[in-house]
Amino acid sequence: MKANYHTHHYLCRHATGNAEDYVKEALRIGLKELGISDHAPNVRVHDHGVRMQPSDLPVYLKDIESVQEKYKGQIKVLKGLEVEYFYDHEVYYEFLRENVDYLIHGQHYISMTKQMSDLISGFSLKTVPEINRYAAYLEDAIESGHFDILAHPDLYLNSYSQFDKYAEDVARRICDSAKKHDIILEYNANGYRRGGKKTKNGFFPNYPRLEFWKIVKEYNCKTIFGSDAHLPEFLYNDTVQEAEEDYKKLELNNVEFLTLKK
Ligand SMILES: [Zn+2]
Numbered sequence: 342m343k344a345n346y347h348t349h350h351y352l353c354r355h356a357t358g359n360a361e362d363y364v365k366e367a368l369r370i371g372l373k374e375l376g377i378s379d380h381a382p383n384v385r386v387h388d389h390g391v392r393m394q395p396s397d398l399p400v401y402l403k404d405i406e407s408v409q410e411k412y413k414g415q416i417k418v419l420k421g422l423e424v425e426y427f428y429d430h431e432v433y434y435e436f437l438r439e440n441v442d443y444l445i446h447g448q449h450y451i452s453m454t455k456q457m458s459d460l461i462s463g464f465s466l467k468t469v470p471e472i473n474r475y476a477a478y479l480e481d482a483i484e485s486g487h488f489d490i491l492a493h494p495d496l497y498l499n500s501y502s503q504f505d506k507y508a509e510d511v512a513r514r515i516c517d518s519a520k521k522h523d524i525i526l527e528y529n530a531n532g533y534r535r536g537g538k539k540t541k542n543g544f545f546p547n548y549p550r551l552e553f554w555k556i557v558k559e560y561n562c563k564t565i566f567g568s569d570a571h572l573p574e575f576l577y578n579d580t581v582q583e584a585e586e587d588y589k590k591l592e593l594n595n596v597e598f599l600t601l602k603k
């Protein structure tokens with residue numbers, strides 16, 4: 342791993358460490374670039390235990406700017422945010438983009454009606470209509486042009502555990518759209534810390550899911566490896582290294598360093 346663009350920060354309230362803690366760890370493990378991408382503030386989502394408040398955004402940006410200055414010449418540090426795609430939020434995404442170098446899309450919620458009042462967790466999708474709606478969210482997020490990287494695009498498989506023809510169809514819709522719009526799909530190491538199956542051939546997480554990534558390979562979509570660290574020591578620990586080994590075995594079309602849109 343030479344760069345990581347999926348890194349959190351204590352302001353989201355479920356991660357630890359400030360920008361400098363992550364930079365120190367990044368230097369220790371020899372990264373050339375570190376992108377910090379905490380969960381973006383959003384007044385319309387009432388999950389304030391897992392994202393920064395709007396008033397935290399300037400604090401967050403300042404914290405990153407301070408390490409950009411302090412560690413200049415040692416490591417390149419980028420300002421990012423991770424955020425869901427919601428409908429009718431165009432001004433919001435434009436505002437976020439103006440403030441950061443890149444945006445990571447992470448669809449942690451969907452709504453069957455595309456409203457904000459009936460959100461369901463992306464981790465707990467169980468039916469075919471739900472995973473199809475998830476696919477629509479990702480296609481629309483990609484087409485919106487607001488995002489640089491799609492984090493854990495196979496999150497829908499966390500609870501929809503059988504990789505049947507419906508799951509495959511969702512994978513194909515995502516890959517087709519990603520390929521067409523040249524967006525990067527992230528192989529998310531944090532999935533290795535969640536559920537999965539232990540077999541004699543090793544651990545198979547619910548996501549990243551091998552069947553999904555074989556389809557990504559078939560489409561030759563651009564991919565990136567992301568640690569999704571919520572603790573500085575999780576930037577490149579044993580679990581992340583195990584995930585990286587699996588990622589490398591897939592021999593996907595890998596983007597090592599992010600090219601910024603602006
Ligand atoms: Zn998080």
Ligand SMILES: [Zn+2]
Binds near residue numbers: 347349447569
């Ligand atoms: Zn994340």
